[in-house]
Amino acid sequence: MTDTFVIVGGDAAGMAAASKARREDSDLEIVVFEKGEWVSYGACGLPYYVKGEIQSLEALVSVTPQEFREERDIDLRTGHEVVAIDPDERTVTAESDDGDVVQPYDHLLLATGAESVVPPIGGVDLEGVYTLGSMSDGKELREYVARARSDESFQQPDRGPACRYLEDCTGPVAVVGGGYIGIEMAEALAANDFEVHLFQRGDRVLKGFSEATSEAVAAHLRDQDVTLYLGSEVRELAGSGASDDSEGRSPSSNRTQSDDAGEVGAVVTETERVPVDMVLLGTGVRPRTALAENAGLEIGPTGAIATDAYRETSAPDVYAAGDCAEATHVVTGEPTYAPLALTANRHGRAVGQTVTGTPSEGGGVAGTAAVKAFDVEAARTGIIDPDEARKAGFDPVSETITAKSRAGYYPEGGDVTVTLTADRDSGRVLGASLVSEYGEGAVHRSHAVVGALEAGATVFELENYDLAYAPPFNTTWDPVLVAAKVLGGELR
Template identity: 30%
Template structure:
């Protein structure tokens, strides 16, 4: 009987184990998990803090007993693999201080990632926690039982940090997020993440971006954090959510190839450089589906799919993993943020020629009650017109939009494909011109030279001797604000008043979301004016 050893449970390891059993009843499957819980919903951990997920036990997806009874899998918790002898096909395991050796025919490495704990003075002090597993969660929940807990500090503005902060705030704990970068949530460009930052602050979260922590100190049972700018922040507890690093130290002398940061290197079959040893999940590098570059994408969805592929390949089915593009979604109080593919920062680094667009449609027909806006940014490659990525924020519909774009990315679709997609519509659910179709229409207009765009960040180049900024919104809309140096001629009056505009200056037209600015563009260019439309209108105004 062939023996498969699987190092690590949770998403990838547990998926591999159960898929293997469904494929073959004659394998000996041993799953080694160094923690206390073999399969748990780590994405759900922050939501137990606030009580949104009331029952802690509901976070435990599978137990060793269930996996044994249902799948005949030998699950060993508190069992840490401390070394791998790939030549002789054996591993050394430590359990409760004792070590023993186990052999294998196939080895599957799914050790995951561990919280990044940089060498900052005092970072290992009291009342400083990480949130990566159920054990971490239990420690945090125990601390929160203390009545004296009033202030919490979250270090890091990534997904776990934002979710932890939201749920602490919902629990009634005054919460501060400290982020070293200028903006939170790396997958989003700043003008999109800004919408989520405003939502955090509107709900009472204190947000400190562009702030680097240099020291932790304990003072009167509180944690005092010193920042690089000289300021200090105090709290009763701290949650470190700085990032993660692959948990692969045990592989350093194994002969298995690792990347510069410790990620396991695999081929498209998810096999390492050593035959019969596979790896998956947060600990590996994969190909980015859009760029073909090696990337680390620590998400549950890809890990589960990879587990299925590894199991299939152990059974000689010849499956390949074609890459990831990092589709992700996050709840931030009443808003949802979602993204897929490349953001603008990444595209600039690659040196690709690209075009971007902004649009702010409603999630369903305007006339049906309850419609709410979605702010969308979409990017595509100039030459091929292939979609490169997108980001969306809204109360409803952002996840739906991004899922469609992710599907288009998978099939290497273009802006024309977006305009041609036949998507479900009824007034409560979408619009007859869906946001996806509208993205395609805007892209086609750009490529057909029906509109020339200018962006909010370009307004800094305004020269009153060369430019006019034309606001075509209604007068009552101007009350909420307008771009500096604007003159207002509502679109409905433009055909009668266009002669108020000089032809020797370039006109930068805008409205609330871009559509009326585009209509003004088409009209004025037909009369010989030089015009550009401010993409996304006033709603795309950047954080200053």
């Protein structure tokens, strides 16, 4: 009898698993439940869609639902929300407009992803308060920008009502959060002539990067007329009129437009009140684990679903992958939470292989990530924060260098700043943070450090890596090699 592979969630991890399982087993019954209408889309591209660099929302879709159904023979059921899992009976229950469905499974993958974190403050349900965690979120934000610009080439067909401030439609707006989404959306909005105010609770943007990287990005944001409020915790989003009575409520959707909510009018911190027309909440994401918790599955120390190396959960034949699940950090060997696209695709693909008879781990993660801020690019990988390194049992030492991106005599180029961290006792490379002008290679140079992390290499080994050199691309001594030499000298 043919086995049934059921998948909950139709984005990166879920559809990677479904596609790989189909390639490996043409007879396997594959059923995917997705509560929304979109599947297999690039959420990371949403800020660039809002900005206007990507003109069509459909361009972010890798494979359409029709292609999955007709070309890959996958039973994809959009508009179906899974509300319960029974590991003992091996069934999932899904709700749709056509009624409930109880679906048996032999193998089950939870790929429920992550959701935007909404801070517990008043005013988050005011009209004009947005998050960016889904395609519908991106569509709403694009429509907001289009209305403000009154630009026919930019607008979508369902552009909505006119901007309420006809004489000043492009600002001011607020971005709450100085992480990836916050930085990318600050660029997207400023590029469309909005007056952007960015609020960050901590004392620097991009907390997961080095101080040198954070300072370089912050300086560039200011150069682009983004007003930064560092060490500034938002206490409330105030309404523009007397109808602001939203204390303690949470939004039921991306932008609630209830009769009594009113419109957002200001961001309130401990020390000031900043008038704004719109607020984008970019305060991070958290794993969607409710289904797993209700089914009695183990939740790990990071708050995501715990799995073994093969992504199997505490229930037999139930797997979890992507932004809802933990992964293993290549430096510490401990569970970590890394809600990143490549991790989701790798681990989903590995589950697809496993359920079809070839057990596959999918690999660990180093937390490698990159971000573009106007004309600056930054990357990070591994462990950079000294407190985190000490907690993992290391004695961290770091060095920061700035070196040329290309040969000095070449007519183009710029600087690359590298912060490299290693363990004092063993010399093992722990992580790095890099920043440069856009196009000058900070991101691509981080890949050499990733290789060192995966290999457990020392800084002395890294400084002898045979990296490519030609004047248009590099100096003889790549900035990563320079950083390794300097740090190696400190350790010697």
